[in-house]
Amino acid sequence: MxxxxxxxxxxxxxxxxxxxxxxxxxxxxxxxxxxxxxxxxxxxxxxxxxxxxxxxxxxxxxxxxxxxxxxxxxxxxxxxxxxxxxxxxxxxxxxxxxxxxxxxxxxxxxxxxxxxxxxxxxxxxxxxxxxxxxxxxxxxxxxxxxxxxxxxxxxxxxxxxxxxxxxxxxxxxxxxxxxxxxxxxxxxxxxYGPHTAKDCEQWFMERILRCGHFNLCSDRCITFDGIVKAIAAAASKEAKIVHYNPAEMGLGKGEGFPFRAVHFFASSDKAKRVLGWQPQHNFLKDVDQLVKDFQASGRLDKQPDFSVDDKILAAVGYKAEALV
The missing domain is CATH 3.40.50.720 (NAD(P)-binding Rossmann-like Domain)
Structure with a gap:
């Protein structure tokens, strides 16, 4: 999570x-x-x-x-x-x-x-x-x-x-x-959000918007699988999810899934109670605009390196279609 x-x-x-x-x-x-x-x-x-x-x-x-x-x-x-x-x-x-x-x-x-x-x-x-x-x-x-x-x-x-x-x-x-x-x-x-300097939701978009296959671990109060499904729906694409164990892959630093492979979520009740703060955003409501922003960014015109994805998929015995 x-x-x-x-x-x-x-x-x-x-x-x-x-x-x-x-x-x-x-x-x-x-x-x-x-x-x-x-x-x-x-x-x-x-x-x-x-x-x-x-x-x-x-x-x-x-x-x-x-x-x-x-x-x-x-x-x-x-x-x-x-x-x-x-x-x-x-x-x-x-x-x-x-x-x-x-x-x-x-x-x-x-x-x-x-x-x-x-x-x-x-x-x-x-x-x-x-x-x-x-x-x-x-x-x-x-x-x-x-x-x-x-x-x-x-x-x-x-x-x-x-x-x-x-x-x-x-x-x-x-x-x-x-x-x-x-x-x-x-x-x-x-x-996540506009003008970020770090790939978060874009990591999924890079793969989903190219009709590729990719792998995930567990997830959030929206699951990582849920992020995939939400982005795929917003992009009118179908995404195939492959789970794997990072500890068994022999990956180098910075390779593979860019999120923590452990539970990672928290309560904001104290901020609501003490500061009178309320969340104004929801990933499922924001995802349509996030996909549009990614499509307009020009990144789809560039060819990313999916060699690590191929290595992981081969290790778990999954035969992926070519990522284009």
Whole structure:
């Protein structure tokens, strides 16, 4: 089982949210509002979280807030790619390219809230936290529900469940608590939506829209099989599902199915209860537009490498038709 998180906007996502506010009572937490006149969004240069900063900026700007983005990485290399190519659409936002680990590159001025959507470990986050400690009203850290320890007995994750000590995000969360900043931690799961920098639903589309055969493991509160069937229906195609055991394939790093082969879904009840948040997106409702966006992207004009798919299918004894 798995859970798709985030379609369209960061503040309106089917995500698992872990909200913490240090040294405050329960009644005080109910009154916390992470809104500000001046917001600094520190955005990552890649990975699944890259487009969170884009959609968050749109949301804050539409609500009348001032937005500055500090983007990690090289502007010349990234500005032509999604989601960074969409920064021009953020009317009124200031975009600064620099390094979150180098305070000399931070944008000038005061900010009310910092949204750290870049860091995965303490080394990449501590300079930012130290710099803004005592200078902002609230510090928001985008962690990951992937930091939860897998639990095959009770797979639905809730806030307070056991975390992986090896996860870099956990060290950052601990440091925030030690520094006694007013902070909140958001923990998205799998992320999908427009201008993403990471293949999620597109992995399935690459195969279904070419009438190919592909393999899957288990799935979500929409199953992985369910994602296949939903995309196939939206594309008016028929998809053949082949299941396999990744541990028996001898695959290299990055080969094969791009999702966790374990239960991966979570409850968002705390976000609903404490923050008054409600999900605004549903994969089954979004899938028609996602397929149209993929078809319009030009990717169908390019020939992908399906050699790993062929190797897996051969290993499980399935004779696949040629992928075209």
């Amino acid at each position: 798995a859970q798709a998180a985030l379609s369209g906007t960061f503040l309106g996502a089917a995500a698992s949210l872990q909200g913490r506010t240090s040294r405050q009572s329960a009644s005080r937490r109910l009154a916390v509002s992470v809104r500000a006149d001046k917001a600094l969004i520190v955005n990552t240069k890649g990975g699944g979280h890259a487009f969170l900063g884009l959609h968050l900026a749109k949301k804050l700007l539409s609500a009348g807030h001032s937005v500055t983005i500090l983007n990690d990485g090289d502007k010349e290399k990234l500005s032509g790619k999604a989601p960074f190519s969409q920064y021009a659409s953020l009317a009124g936002a200031e975009v600064v390219w620099g390094s979150p680990t180098d305070p000399a590159t931070y944008p000038a001025g005061a900010f009310d809230v910092v949204y750290d959507n870049n860091g995965k470990n303490l080394e990449s986050c501590q300079p930012l936290i130290d710099h803004f400690k005592g200078k902002v009203k609230h510090y928001v850290f985008v962690s990951s529900a992937g930091a939860y320890a897998a639990n095959s007995v009770e797979p639905m994750h809730v806030e307070g469940d056991k975390r992986k000590a090896s996860a870099g995000h956990v060290a950052v969360e601990g440091y925030l608590e030690e520094q006694q900043l007013p902070y909140t931690v958001f923990q998205p799961l799998y992320i």
